[in-house]
Amino acid sequence: MSDGTVLDLVRSDLRAFAGYSSARSSALVGDVWLNANESAWANPADAQGIARRYPEPQPEALRARLAALYGCSADQLLIGRGSDEAIDLLVRALCEPGRDAVLVTPPVFGMYAVCARLQNAPLLEVPLRDAGAALEADIDAIIAAALAGNAKLVFLCTPSNPAGSTISLDDIERVARALQGRALVVVDEAYGEYAEQASATSLLAHRDNVAVLRTLSKAHALAAARIGSLIAAPALIQTLRRCQAPYPVPAPCTALALAALEPAALEVTASRVAQIKAERGRLAAALQQAPGVVLVYPSQGNYLLVRFNDAQAAFDALLAAGVVVRDQRAAPQLHDALRITVGSPEENDRVLQVLSARRAAA
Ligand SMILES: *Cc1c(COP(=O)(O)O)cnc(C)c1O
Numbered sequence: 001m002s003d004g005t006v007l008d009l010v011r012s013d014l015r016a017f018a019g020y021s022s023a024r025s026s027a028l029v030g031d032v033w034l035n036a037n038e039s040a041w042a043n044p045a046d047a048q049g050i051a052r053r054y055p056e057p058q059p060e061a062l063r064a065r066l067a068a069l070y071g072c073s074a075d076q077l078l079i080g081r082g083s084d085e086a087i088d089l090l091v092r093a094l095c096e097p098g099r100d101a102v103l104v105t106p107p108v109f110g111m112y113a114v115c116a117r118l119q120n121a122p123l124l125e126v127p128l129r130d131a132g133a134a135l136e137a138d139i140d141a142i143i144a145a146a147l148a149g150n151a152k153l154v155f156l157c158t159p160s161n162p163a164g165s166t167i168s169l170d171d172i173e174r175v176a177r178a179l180q181g182r183a184l185v186v187v188d189e190a191y192g193e194y195a196e197q198a199s200a201t202s203l204l205a206h207r208d209n210v211a212v213l214r215t216l217s218k219a220h221a222l223a224a225a226r227i228g229s230l231i232a233a234p235a236l237i238q239t240l241r242r243c244q245a246p247y248p249v250p251a252p253c254t255a256l257a258l259a260a261l262e263p264a265a266l267e268v269t270a271s272r273v274a275q276i277k278a279e280r281g282r283l284a285a286a287l288q289q290a291p292g293v294v295l296v297y298p299s300q301g302n303y304l305l306v307r308f309n310d311a312q313a314a315f316d317a318l319l320a321a322g323v324v325v326r327d328q329r330a331a332p333q334l335h336d337a338l339r340i341t342v343g344s345p346e347e348n349d350r351v352l353q354v355l356s357a358r359r360a361a362a
Helices: 062-072 082-094 111-120 139-148 167-178 198-204 234-243 252-258 263-289 311-320 346-356
Strands: 077-081 101-103 123-125 151-157 185-186 210-215 225-231 291-297 303-308 337-341
Touching: 062 077, 062 210, 062 225, 062 252, 077 291, 082 151, 082 185, 082 234, 101 263, 111 123, 111 311, 139 151, 139 167, 139 210, 151 167, 151 252, 167 198, 198 210, 225 252, 225 263, 252 263, 252 291, 252 346, 263 291, 263 303, 263 346, 303 311, 311 337, 311 346
Parallel strands: 101 123, 101 151, 151 185, 185 210
Antiparallel strands: 077 225, 210 225, 291 303, 303 337
């Protein structure tokens, strides 16, 4: 198997799977809807009646706005309950249990391994390479391990959570080319808004084994709305849609997301992203000077990975002051590291106050 279409990567037993046939079909036209056992009246709590009927499976207005936002066409985009659902869907639809592997690059976001485990898909781990001042994806090792280990999915997280490093589009393309016909390369851009690098969406024009994950959870401040996007070849999107829950996008969440994608809201989001990027620089520089800090990794996300002389003491001091950060010490290569989200200027000042005050103790 060298060439072929991206559908060859879908589990053979699912390629012709029709999925659930929903009550919302564009083939049906009427003004009295009695086909889905919905209530005849809105709930008194639902003043505008937006929740009475089952929603569109893929709300077309939102799909069009997200496609415009991410620079793809609507038929290349699948909306899910966060990008978490897209990760789960990809693993379930592509990996034959016990056979097709999922490749990850630890230390990295944990959901890829969780979904692989649930599907009983073998997990291939290619650790980030410690280049001293950065933890970086090891492209040659990724390609070699994917080919040797029968990877069906390769998750590339860029900017990397928690390491903060990015993978160039040339390197992503190189992985996709090497794995053409064998694996789908999934580029997780959950923090893409904070990065200088362009989105991998542009690679889809000539690489059908590339997929991109985007989300409204981080830069767009809508984590609780659970709106994530998978961008991939239209044929793959259609197939995954048939494997997805019938009505994955709640109408109130669609309304919230549409409002967040209005020009005025997008302008506010852009200015907040700019502010976080400035704060990221300020916080990194100040932390590098703080007592007990060994290394602050450069980051293209809205977080900093920091190594400490005594990460437990730093974590405890922050917690005692009411500041909760992410303990990374259980992750491979990160036995002395914490991940600190870049917050508002006041929140970042709190972090710096706590860590600087330790000078006396240290
Ligand atoms: C936060 C995060 C996600 C999850 O995003 P949702 O859209 O909220 O599910 C995905 N990938 C990475 C790397 C993340 O850090």
